[in-house]
Amino acid sequence: MNFKNELERKCFEMAERALGKNVTIEHNKTIKIESALFPEVASFKGPPAKEIDVLAATLHDSPKIVLLVSCKLLAGRAEPAHVQEWAAVVQTMNKYSNGTTYFGLVLSPTGFTSGTESWATSHNLGLLPPLKGRRLAFNEDTVLRMFGRVLRALNARVQLQVDDLMTPPAFFDFVFRLSADYEGHQEAITDGRYFLVPQNWASSFSEMYAAIVGQTVEDILAMQGATAIKFSGNLFLRFDGSRVEVGPDLSKAQGATSTVVQCWKNIEMEKCTIEAIGNVAVGKRISSAGDFATYIEFGLDQQFNLGLHRDGFHLHSTENPIEAHRL
Numbered sequence: 001m002n003f004k005n006e007l008e009r010k011c012f013e014m015a016e017r018a019l020g021k022n023v024t025i026e027h028n029k030t031i032k033i034e035s036a037l038f039p040e041v042a043s044f045k046g047p048p049a050k051e052i053d054v055l056a057a058t059l060h061d062s063p064k065i066v067l068l069v070s071c072k073l074l075a076g077r078a079e080p081a082h083v084q085e086w087a088a089v090v091q092t093m094n095k096y097s098n099g100t101t102y103f104g105l106v107l108s109p110t111g112f113t114s115g116t117e118s119w120a121t122s123h124n125l126g127l128l129p130p131l132k133g134r135r136l137a138f139n140e141d142t143v144l145r146m147f148g149r150v151l152r153a154l155n156a157r158v159q160l161q162v163d164d165l166m167t168p169p170a171f172f173d174f175v176f177r178l179s180a181d182y183e184g185h186q187e188a189i190t191d192g193r194y195f196l197v198p199q200n201w202a203s204s205f206s207e208m209y210a211a212i213v214g215q216t217v218e219d220i221l222a223m224q225g226a227t228a229i230k231f232s233g234n235l236f237l238r239f240d241g242s243r244v245e246v247g248p249d250l251s252k253a254q255g256a257t258s259t260v261v262q263c264w265k266n267i268e269m270e271k272c273t274i275e276a277i278g279n280v281a282v283g284k285r286i287s288s289a290g291d292f293a294t295y296i297e298f299g300l301d302q303q304f305n306l307g308l309h310r311d312g313f314h315l316h317s318t319e320n321p322i323e324a325h326r327l
Contacts, residue, residue, distance in 0.1 A: 126175030241310035262312035
């Protein structure tokens with residue numbers, strides 16, 4: 001598969017993750033209409049010449065439903081002409097289709113100028129990122145995450161009902177509703193606590209817990225200014241006192257080992273070694289979690305609580321009687 005730029009590659013990979021293999025990229029495409037009753041060919045070229053690059057995602061086979069995506073890598077915001085162009089593509093494909101329904105979406109990480117919304121709503125095109133948000137430009141990773149959410153939701157939606165999305169501006173509104181809340185999501189990165197790495201996507205406590213519950217602890221790691229847990233399946237959780245990161249971030253999780261590691265055991269917080277905590281924690285599964293601001297704590301097999309601090313760990317048994325289960 002050849003890509004014109006890095007944005008197109010990322011969009012294709014996101015679409016494949018969301019929809020499987022029913023995704024194609026075509027460059028300089030001359031789009032042929034389907035109906036044998038109409039021999040016309042829509043090339044969408046003229047003064048000035050416009051070459052059509054399209055990411056096509058098949059959402060449903062019977063009846064056939066296809067999403068046509070225009071990925072715009074621009075220095076500034078996309079203008080009405082970019083949306084007009086895609087409106088012509090989608091409108092013509094639907095006019096001459098032989099039973100196929102086409103939806104259109106324009107993705108532009110740098111945002112859109114005023115005037116594009118009227119074209120998008122009247123021609124029922126989706127815009128990513130959403131134009132109505134106070135932030136008209138998002139970082140590229142956030143826009144790609146919006147794209148993935150829209151693809152998964154649309155794929156589920158068309159299995160149930162599609163006719164109501166075909167009347168303008170229903171599809172525009174569908175895409176907007178799914179992506180508008182990323183405005184706050186994006187702002188949360190500035191002072192947020194939970195993140196998915198290496199994408200640096202803003203996350204939440206519940207998303208963090210869903211990612212690690214049931215995972216087996218393979219190792220506990222202390223590095224400069226942070227502690228981490230390595231789980232099976234190349235998954236890591238890293239805590240630096242204010243930020244919790246989850247993901248396959250080997251570069252950080254395998255960073256320099258800290259020479260200053262403070263470890264405690266039992267309710268009384270008696271000093272111990274990191275080896276003593278590791279001997280108990282390794283091989284146990286995560287069964288619960290709690291965030292206590294200066295440290296985070298995880299239940300292990302409903303028998304122990306393992307706490308991560310910025311510069312060390314604590315561990316104590318949760319079984320009763322307490323005196324009989326001291327470490």
